[in-house]
Amino acid sequence: MNPKTHREATTSGGTRRGRQGLTPRTVAVLVLAALVLVFVFENTQRTRIRLFVPLVTMPLWLALLGTGVIGALCGALLVSRRR
Secondary structure: OOHHHHHHHHHOOHHHHOOOOOOHHHHHHHHHHHHHHHHHHHOOOEEEEEOOOOEEEEEHHHHHHHHHHHHHHHHHHHHHHHO
16 A cells, blocks of 8 residues: 555545544433433323413423423524624
8 A cells, every 4th residue: 555545544534533432522412312312201291381372282392392492592592693
């Protein structure tokens, strides 16, 4: 193998990335994903929610997820206006 092509193959980023193993970021994402799954499966009971006038019945996890998404969007709007 030509030394020049060997050096290019190892510094291209594609071959080294596969050998890094589990990074702290990957572990954190996996732990958070597991916690989300546990949360969803523990909160499957249906709940009644009043949305101004109508009374809606939905799974509790879906109601909490919707509330979280609305809160994240409000936070993103506030951060983008300050910049």
